[in-house]
Amino acid sequence: xxxxxxxxxxxxxxxxxxxxxxxxxxxxxxxxxxxxxxxxxxxxxxxxxxxxxxxxxxxxxxxxxxxxxxxxxxxxxxxxxxxxxxxxxxxxxxxxxxxxxxxxxxxxxxxxxxxxxxxxxxxxxxxxxxxxxxxxxxxxxxxxxxxxxxxxxxxxxxxxxxxxxxxxxxxxxxxxxxxxxxxxxxxxxxxxxxxxxxxxxxxxxxxxxxxxxxxxxxxxxxxxxxxxxxxxxxxxxxxxxxxxxxxxxxxxxxxxxxxxxxxxxxxxxxxxxxxxxxxxxxxxxxxxxxxxxxxxxxxxxxxxxxxxxxxxxxxxxxxxxxxxxxxxxxxxxxxxxxxxxxxxxxxxxxxxxxxxxxxxxxxxxxxxxxxxxxxxxxxxxxxxxxxxxxxxxxxxxxxxxxxxxxxxxxxxxxxxxxxxxxxxxxxxxxxxxxxxxxxxxxxxxxxxx
Ligand SMILES: [Zn+2]
Numbered sequence: 298x299x300x301x302x303x304x305x306x307x308x309x310x311x312x313x314x315x316x317x318x319x320x321x322x323x324x325x326x327x328x329x330x331x332x333x334x335x336x337x338x339x340x341x342x343x344x345x346x347x348x349x350x351x352x353x354x355x356x357x358x359x360x361x362x363x364x365x366x367x368x369x370x371x372x373x374x375x376x377x378x379x380x381x382x383x384x385x386x387x388x389x390x391x392x393x394x395x396x397x398x399x400x401x402x403x404x405x406x407x408x409x410x411x412x413x414x415x416x417x418x419x420x421x422x423x424x425x426x427x428x429x430x431x432x433x434x435x436x437x438x439x440x441x442x443x444x445x446x447x448x449x450x451x452x453x454x455x456x457x458x459x460x461x462x463x464x465x466x467x468x469x470x471x472x473x474x475x476x477x478x479x480x481x482x483x484x485x486x487x488x489x490x491x492x493x494x495x496x497x498x499x500x501x502x503x504x505x506x507x508x509x510x511x512x513x514x515x516x517x518x519x520x521x522x523x524x525x526x527x528x529x530x531x532x533x534x535x536x537x538x539x540x541x542x543x544x545x546x547x548x549x550x551x552x553x554x555x556x557x558x559x560x561x562x563x564x565x566x567x568x569x570x571x572x573x574x575x576x577x578x579x580x581x582x583x584x585x586x587x588x589x590x591x592x593x594x595x596x597x598x599x600x601x602x603x604x605x606x607x608x609x610x611x612x613x614x615x616x617x618x619x620x621x622x623x624x625x626x627x628x629x630x631x632x633x634x635x636x637x638x639x640x641x642x643x644x645x646x647x648x649x650x651x652x653x654x655x656x657x658x659x660x661x662x663x664x665x666x667x668x669x670x671x672x673x674x675x676x677x678x679x680x681x682x683x684x685x686x687x688x689x690x691x692x693x694x695x696x697x698x699x700x701x702x703x704x705x706x707x708x709x710x711x712x713x714x715x716x717x718x719x720x721x722x723x724x725x726x727x728x729x730x731x732x733x734x735x736x737x738x739x740x741x742x743x744x745x746x
Contacts, residue, residue: 308356310675311328313328313358315330317365365662366662366705371577372606374432374609375409377416379396399737414444414721417442418726419615421718422699423617424676428447453476453488458497476488488515489516496539523588527560528560540561549574557588576601584624604654622647673704
């Protein structure tokens with residue numbers, strides 16, 4: 298119903314700065330972008346724009362900044378329902394005493410559907426057009442995300458203990474394969490498998506998941522080398538560190554999107570490089586859980602693909618990639634006492650073209666170039682906190698926030714116009730989520746605490 302009104306055959310975005318993130322890093326201080334169907338057809342300076350009457354819809358972007366939609370390479374969308382549930386705890390305590398027990402009791406299809414809708418709205422509002430997700434009942438996330446109109450890689454969660462959607466862990470891959478059949482790849486959604494980690498999945502499970510992903514030509518998503526205690530645990534069990542463990546059992550033979558990669562030994566850099574592992578860097582979650590600082594400058598030097606991720610809402614606690622960019626730029630400077638690392642332009646690239654590379658979508662999205670899919674955001678650029686302008690990248694990383702995004706287009710469809718989301722009723726979603734968490738808030742958590 299809503300979707301129809303937002304789809305146009307041709308859209309001309311004109312006026313405003315166009316930041317392309319193309320290989321030559323072109324910026325047009327007053328430019329245009331022409332969209333035909335789902336694809337960018339033309340881009341350039343405003344004097345070369347086609348006449349208004351040749352297109353179906355003109356978007357006036359004066360006083361705006363037009364750029365590629367941001368890409369979130371690692372999150373757990375439905376965890377939006379658990380935002381602020383338990384903070385200020387180490388990862389093991391947070392997971393084992395709060396998150397896992399609450400998930401076991403309260404996560405069901407409705408929780409995942411409404412949580413994914415809430416997360417989707419937050420991502421739309423803060424300029425994210427594409428993301429990678431991993432959770433339980435992932436078919437519900439797929440249902441939510443396809444209605445919202447976002448682009449996503451959606452991984453069905455695999456763990457070797459009873460989960461809300463797979464009470465008998467022996468059937469976790471059966472469930473995964475069923476999900477992959479249920480949601481074949483579409484233009485916007487790629488289904489995938491998300492093995493939680495090497496400490497929650499047995500080698501046998503990881504190997505089987507790898508084989509299923511390779512059969513389907515889809516990436517395997519995993520948390521990898523996130524905390525020091527993960528390294529100790531894997532060392533105790535298998536005598537090697539997590540990255541080497543995955544290498545030894547053949548789990549890196551195929552497309553792998555690994556979140557975190559913080560605790561890594563010197564010889565493992567070449568393992569990641571050779572196996573073409575792609576890394577989701579989640580600095581805010583890593584800081585909040587005091588997990589550590591990933592060696593991102595070294596990854597970039599080696600040409601290992603890195604994108605930014607927010608991780609789930611329970612460990613961040615928001616999905617705003619502008620805030621994540623700010624943190625990514627600063628945490629490495631502090632950790633190394635070197636303000637020259639992770640400059641603003643590098644960080645904007647991580648959130649756009651870098652993320653596209655990590656998700657295997659570099660030929661489709663991540664920059665504004667003719668032939669690429671039209672995943673575009675427009676920011677309100679004429680604002681006190683963005684004035685004056687010496688450097689666009691600087692403002693995007695150090696001054697802008699998700700609230701500055703006014704228009705968002707995915708695959709040529711306008712999803713948000715002038716801060717009005719067109720594909721969903723936001724108030725309804727928020728009240729549905731409040732209903733769901735009412736049960737959790739009623740104090741039924743007491744047995745957990
Ligand atoms: Zn995560």
